[in-house]
Structures are given as C-alpha cells and as structure tokens.
Amino acid sequence: MSGLLNREIKLVEGSNIAVIGGGPSGSFFTYYALEFASRLDLNISIDIYEAKNFNKIGAGGCNHCGGIISESLVQKLSTDGIIIPTEIIQRSINTYTMHVENGDAVIQTPSKEHRIASVFRGCGPKGCLDTSQRSFDNYLLDLCKEKGAQVILEKITELERCDDGIIVKSKKSVNKKYDLVVGGVGLNKKALKMFEQVCTQFVPPKLTRTYISEFYLGRDQVDEYFGGSMHVFLLNLPQVTFGALIPKDDYVTLVLLGKDIDKEIVENFITSEQVKGCFPKHMILRDSAPCKCYPFINVKGAVQPYDHNIVLIGDSASSKLYKNGIGAAYITGRAAAKTAVFEGICKKSFQNSYKKVCRDLDKDNRVGKLIFLVTRIIQRSSLLKKAVLNSVLREQRATNTKKLMSSALWDTFTGSASYRNILRRFFHPLLLFNLIRGIFSKPQIIDQSHLKNKQKNLGHIYKNGEVIIKQGTSGNCLFVIQEGKVEVINEHNGDDIKLAELGETEFFGEMGLFEKDVRSCTVKALGVVRVLTIDKKNFYESIQNDASLAYRLLEKMSNRLRDANKMINV
Ligand SMILES: Cc1cc2nc3c(=O)[nH]c(=O)nc-3n(C[C@H](O)[C@H](O)[C@H](O)COP(=O)(O)OP(=O)(O)OC[C@H]3O[C@@H](n4cnc5c(N)ncnc54)[C@H](O)[C@@H]3O)c2cc1C
Incomplete structure (x- = not known):
C-alpha cells in the first residue's frame, strides 16, 4: 500500500471526482475543475453530494452566514464571466455606517460604485412568504450543472480508502469509487471526522460560536432605515469583536462575531442604544426572531487538508478570519481545482502548490488577529473611538483629501484587502496625524443620510x-x-x-x-x-x-x- 501511495497520480480521460458539500467551496472547485479540464480537452466527471436542499426556506436550506459577497469576489467572478443575477442579489451595498458609543459615521465606498452584494444563502429566513428562487448557493450549483456536473442531494456518511481511490458511501444508496474526493463540508464536525479517518495527518480547523438572526421589516422600511448601507458596531461589549446589520430585500440580518457568543451577549448587543437606534422606534428588539442560529466560524485553519486522492477546501481547510469566507472558499476551491487538473491528485501535488494558498490565508489571519486586538483596544477607549470617528467624519466631509482612515476601515469591514495590506496602511503618517488631531477636535455632526441610497444591482x-x-x-x-x-x-x-x-x-x-x-x-x-x-x-x-x-x-x-x-x- 505504501508503495502505491508514493506514486504520482494524475487525472486522466474518464477520471471521476466526488465533491462532498455543495456550498460555495464545493461549487467553485467543481466549476473551475470542469473549466480547466475542458481547456485541456480532458474528459472528467464530477458528482456533488449535498445534504441540504437550498430551495427550502429556513435553516434546512441555509448555510448560516451574513450573506455579504465582497467587492473583491464580485470583481473576480465578473472577470471570469460570472455575473450574479439580479434575482439573487437582495441588496447592493455602497456605504458602511460605523457606530461607536460617541456617534456614527457613514463611510462611502472608495469606488463610488455598488460592488458589494447581500444575498440569502438559502431560499430565505424561516417564516418568510417569498418563495422565489433566490438562493446564492443554489445559483452556484446551477452554474456547476451547466458545466456538466451532477448534483446529488444526499448526505455522505462514510469514506473508505481502497488501492486506487476512495469509496464514498451514504446510508441510503451511494456506494461508489472515485479517483479524487473533495471535502467542502464546511465546519460540520461529523463530516470532518469522516475525513480524518482517510486523511492521515489532517487536523480540522479551530472554531468558535457566533450568532445570526433575521429581522423582518418589509421592503419600504429597509429602504428607509438602511438603504444600501451595512451597519457595523464597534461597541465596548465583552466578547464581541464585531457586530453588523446587513440589509436584504425585506429583512435585516444581524451578525455577531466574537468569542463563544451566547444568549446574554446577544441580549446586551440588541438592547444597546446604538443598535436600537437603527430600527424604527416602535420596533422592540429581542432575541426572539423566528430565524436565528449560533453557527461556528473558522478561527484557525486546518493542518494538512490533503492526502493522496483527497483534498479539503473552504471552511474545512482555511478561511479568512471573520471576513469574506465565501471569497476564501473561492480562493481555496479554485486553487485545489488548478492543482488537481494541472498537477495531480497525490499528496505531493497538493503539498507543492495547494498548501501555499492555505498557508498564505493562515499567515494573513495572524495579522488579522493583531488588527482585531487593536480594534478591541479602540473599542474599550472612548478617547480612541472619538479620534477614529472624528477622522472619518473629517475625511468624508472633505472633497480633495486622501481618505486614508476611511479606506483602511472600508477594507477591514468589507474584507476586500488582505490584513497585511490594511495593517501597513494604518501606519501611514498622515493617518496617524489625523487620528491624533481627532482626539482634540470637537465631534462633527453632519447629515449623511442621503448617502444611504438604494440600488438592487451591482455596478x-x-x-x-x-x-x-x-x-x-x-x-x-x-x-x-x-x-x-x-x-x-x-x-x-x-x-x-x-x-x-x-x-x-x-x-x-x-x-x-x-x-x-x-x-x-x-x-x-x-x-x-x-x-x-x-x-x-x-x-x-x-x-x-x-x-x-x-x-x-x-x-x-x-x-x-x-x-x-x-x-x-x-
Ligand atoms: C456568523 C457568520 C457570518 C458570516 N458572514 C459571512 C459573510 O457575510 N460573507 C462571507 O463571505 N462569509 C461569511 N461567513 C463565512 C461563510 O459562511 C463561510 O466561509 C462559507 O460558507 C464557507 O463555504 P464552504 O463551502 O466552505 O462551507 P459551507 O458553506 O458550510 O458549505 C458546506 C456544505 O457541505 C454540506 N455538507 C456537510 N456535510 C455533508 C455531508 N456529510 N454530505 C453532504 N453534504 C454535506 C453542507 O450541507 C453545506 O451545504 C460567515 C460565517 C458565519 C459563521
């Protein structure tokens, strides 16, 4: 067996691949693997196994998430000829409203263009009446079907290594041998355990608990109170790193990220003046939304997410800390597809090229941790919060100045740039000078409500x-x-x-x-x-x-x- 495992293994004419998990990483892998193979005139087949039906309303059809598609991902998809259809986009975001205890400021997109989309991963929140097909994950699966992949709605329960591949099994009817098995199972603990059995040195990612809930407001009120603005909160609340309100078509999604978010932390957050102030006055905010969950998030990448005939991608391998997880699923899914098609499917091939992509994400996350640590210090200091707020307000008011703080915060909030790039920009002398000036200046209250305009489409x-x-x-x-x-x-x-x-x-x-x-x-x-x-x-x-x-x-x-x-x- 060890002799067999040392040989080079390549995809050849007629090779077959099982992708377990039809979330974004599984779909991106499939889409690009089929695209790359067709460029080589290589005939391969891909079966995607997915346990959920994304056409369902509520948790059963949803991969719990804030649903922000970052501007860097929107641009990358567009260059690849993938244009997210209007019916999938719930709202396009062109401003971020930053809230601290001292006040708030609207940060405009530096591009002056709508390039961030908010989407539903499934068909919509539990209790919603709109049953139109608007699932982002389903849209990606459809792209894979158009490329020739087969989507099988079944949960895989067992993997077994054999001499020349991996056997994939389900409790119902699946029992099939594949040349390559791709794990895009997210953070599902049972599924990750299943991969540990066949992927010898794989250690799953480290996780922490977060919170999401969906508030129904109706389209008119979402337009009036949120428009195309995502709200982010840098409040001094224990364990909360980041809180956000994301406008959708007729709902607003609340996301709380931090360390082991629980019910008490959620209550403290939603009853804070800053959060309540974003909603209509009559609306009583409680942790009683019909659609809510406490999903896990990846805070440290997996160790060695590959072996002979196996590769793990997306959240199951490495993600971007707290931001742009779907963008990271694109990066890892595409990189694994490139390795599999152009280089091979043995451990050495993944080690030579795919490993670097995961390592880069992990390295950048270490810098990200530092940025969130500094953010935490700012959250605790009213003086620093005042300085940040004032320098953002000053930049947004001025017409001909470099918007250094605004653009660094924009990229931190949106996850569009690497953490390394953001950290470097925070040390710009002018940004630091403006920050110090912000400590001593009076709060500038300016009406920025006109910036929250609404447009559904991107561009x-x-x-x-x-x-x-x-x-x-x-x-x-x-x-x-x-x-x-x-x-x-x-x-x-x-x-x-x-x-x-x-x-x-x-x-x-x-x-x-x-x-x-x-x-x-x-x-x-x-x-x-x-x-x-x-x-x-x-x-x-x-x-x-x-x-x-x-x-x-x-x-x-x-x-x-x-x-x-x-x-x-x-
Ligand atoms: C609170 C929160 C907010 C977030 N907000 C954002 C955001 O706004 N923007 C963003 O870009 N990212 C966000 N993320 C991160 C994002 O959700 C993930 O990074 C992204 O979904 C990862 O995609 P994936 O395909 O790797 O995994 P998933 O999306 O989790 O997909 C895994 C799929 O595998 C399937 N599966 C699992 N086990 C099996 C099995 N045994 N058989 C068959 N199928 C199986 C599951 O049903 C699922 O569909 C957020 C995450 C959290 C927790």
Whole structure:
C-alpha cells in the first residue's frame, strides 16, 4: 500500500471526482475543475453530494452566514464571466455606517460604485412568504450543472480508502469509487471526522460560536432605515469583536462575531442604544426572531487538508478570519481545482502548490488577529473611538483629501484587502496625524443620510448615450458589462467611427491596464447599461491565479485589432 501511495497520480480521460458539500467551496472547485479540464480537452466527471436542499426556506436550506459577497469576489467572478443575477442579489451595498458609543459615521465606498452584494444563502429566513428562487448557493450549483456536473442531494456518511481511490458511501444508496474526493463540508464536525479517518495527518480547523438572526421589516422600511448601507458596531461589549446589520430585500440580518457568543451577549448587543437606534422606534428588539442560529466560524485553519486522492477546501481547510469566507472558499476551491487538473491528485501535488494558498490565508489571519486586538483596544477607549470617528467624519466631509482612515476601515469591514495590506496602511503618517488631531477636535455632526441610497444591482448604471470612457483621457481600470450594451467609437478628425458593439459579460478599457497612456476609444452606453469597474489590483490578482485569463484578454485584443484593421482597409 505504501508503495502505491508514493506514486504520482494524475487525472486522466474518464477520471471521476466526488465533491462532498455543495456550498460555495464545493461549487467553485467543481466549476473551475470542469473549466480547466475542458481547456485541456480532458474528459472528467464530477458528482456533488449535498445534504441540504437550498430551495427550502429556513435553516434546512441555509448555510448560516451574513450573506455579504465582497467587492473583491464580485470583481473576480465578473472577470471570469460570472455575473450574479439580479434575482439573487437582495441588496447592493455602497456605504458602511460605523457606530461607536460617541456617534456614527457613514463611510462611502472608495469606488463610488455598488460592488458589494447581500444575498440569502438559502431560499430565505424561516417564516418568510417569498418563495422565489433566490438562493446564492443554489445559483452556484446551477452554474456547476451547466458545466456538466451532477448534483446529488444526499448526505455522505462514510469514506473508505481502497488501492486506487476512495469509496464514498451514504446510508441510503451511494456506494461508489472515485479517483479524487473533495471535502467542502464546511465546519460540520461529523463530516470532518469522516475525513480524518482517510486523511492521515489532517487536523480540522479551530472554531468558535457566533450568532445570526433575521429581522423582518418589509421592503419600504429597509429602504428607509438602511438603504444600501451595512451597519457595523464597534461597541465596548465583552466578547464581541464585531457586530453588523446587513440589509436584504425585506429583512435585516444581524451578525455577531466574537468569542463563544451566547444568549446574554446577544441580549446586551440588541438592547444597546446604538443598535436600537437603527430600527424604527416602535420596533422592540429581542432575541426572539423566528430565524436565528449560533453557527461556528473558522478561527484557525486546518493542518494538512490533503492526502493522496483527497483534498479539503473552504471552511474545512482555511478561511479568512471573520471576513469574506465565501471569497476564501473561492480562493481555496479554485486553487485545489488548478492543482488537481494541472498537477495531480497525490499528496505531493497538493503539498507543492495547494498548501501555499492555505498557508498564505493562515499567515494573513495572524495579522488579522493583531488588527482585531487593536480594534478591541479602540473599542474599550472612548478617547480612541472619538479620534477614529472624528477622522472619518473629517475625511468624508472633505472633497480633495486622501481618505486614508476611511479606506483602511472600508477594507477591514468589507474584507476586500488582505490584513497585511490594511495593517501597513494604518501606519501611514498622515493617518496617524489625523487620528491624533481627532482626539482634540470637537465631534462633527453632519447629515449623511442621503448617502444611504438604494440600488438592487451591482455596478454603475449609465443612461443611453452617456460616455463611460472618453478617448484621450487617462484611466487604469477595466470594465465588465453586467447588463445592456455599449458602443466603441474612435474619434478621428472630427468623425465618429463605430468600431464595435459589446454586450453582457464582455469587457472594455483593457488597454488602460497595460499602458500608462490615454484611452484609445470612447465607449458610450447604447440604451441603459450597467457596468462594473474592475480595479487594476484585482485584475492582476486574477491573472496571477489563472494565466489563461491573460490569454483570453490577448485573444480579445487581437480580435479587436483585426476588426479595426479590416474597417480601416474597407
Ligand atoms: C456568523 C457568520 C457570518 C458570516 N458572514 C459571512 C459573510 O457575510 N460573507 C462571507 O463571505 N462569509 C461569511 N461567513 C463565512 C461563510 O459562511 C463561510 O466561509 C462559507 O460558507 C464557507 O463555504 P464552504 O463551502 O466552505 O462551507 P459551507 O458553506 O458550510 O458549505 C458546506 C456544505 O457541505 C454540506 N455538507 C456537510 N456535510 C455533508 C455531508 N456529510 N454530505 C453532504 N453534504 C454535506 C453542507 O450541507 C453545506 O451545504 C460567515 C460565517 C458565519 C459563521
């Protein structure tokens, strides 16, 4: 047996894979494994086993979560051609309202664009009447089905290693051998134990208890009281690291993160003046919402989440501390798929490339722990809280200053940047100077209620004929069309030459990423069009993860060049 385990194992024509767990990590693994295999003309099959039915309302159909899809994930998916449909998005978020005991401040998205989505993981909270298909997890599973995966709604109860693979069994009807078994079982303790039996050096992640509940307000009141703003609370309450209220379509989700959250901590939080102040006056907040739970969260990554023919992904392996867990599920799911398809499915292959991805997340989380420790110190000091609040309010009021504190807090709250990057920015001399100045200045109360505007969709909406990029101006970001059409125009000697029409999922502005030069064309909306901006940093990260994205881009650029040449020669 040991001789067999030392050999290199690769996916070959006809290989089969079982993905256990159809949450985001399982779906991202499947989607990218099938995508990568098709690029190699390699025929593989994937069965996804999922214990829950995401079409169900309430806990039975839900992977308990705040439901925030971070702006970095929204951008990465968009560059991959995955555009989250409107019916899945419960609200798009463009501001964060920060609450401390001394007051509150609205932090606007630095991009001035709606790039964060709030979603329901299942079909909606227990007791809700809307039964439309709006589950984010189901949407991802559907993408996998479109790529050719089979989804089997069954709970897997046993794994058994055999000479050339792993046998997957359920109590009902499954008993099938696979070349590779992928564990995307989240933090389900029984399922993780099952993997410990066949994955020799695997130690599951460390967990702590959190809290989620759903408050029904109705769409009009969510619009009026929350709009597109997520509320975050830095209150001096024991054991609470982070509290948030996330607006959905007609509900508001309350999330409490910290150490072993219990009923008493929840009561203290929801009866605080700052939390009550966010809701209509008549509403009595109690821990009695029909849909609530105390789910676990990953606070320390697993040890060695792989072995021959086995890899664990998402929460079961490594996640991002307290933030953007779905984004981390994307990172680990995609990285495991890349390793499996391009390198192999033996322990050595996962050790050589997948391990690094998990280790990077774990390393960054150590810095994250430091940031949350500093946040805790700030939460306990009214002087420091006043300083943070005043410097944010000053930045938000000013028009031409660098919004250093606001953007560092924005990335801390949204989880869009790495903790290392955020920590570095907190040491900027100007940020520290403004912080000290904030201690001595008077609280500035400004009306920022107009910032909480509501828009359901992601991206920026342009009216018919509106110019999105102008020839001759400089720019360094890429745009992906979410809905509608644009026209690409070359302005030459006073004439407008129409070069192309582009539609949904197509991108433009790519030249700005490569040259520090001016835009070569004008792009205008053809009818109403919704467009998402992709930052240079996010684009380069995507290219680093998948060089074929650069190939796709070059292919597009060369096609466009050829079309332009044809037009010139006509
Ligand atoms: C309080 C809280 C708030 C959060 N808020 C956010 C947020 O706003 N944004 C964000 O990005 N992340 C958030 N997260 C983190 C996020 O929920 C997770 O990181 C993410 O769901 C991980 O995805 P996953 O696929 O690894 O696991 P999961 O989403 O847990 O999916 C695992 C799946 O495996 C299935 N499964 C388990 N065992 C078996 C079995 N034996 N057989 C078949 N199927 C099985 C389960 O039914 C489940 O569907 C939050 C987490 C908590 C606890």
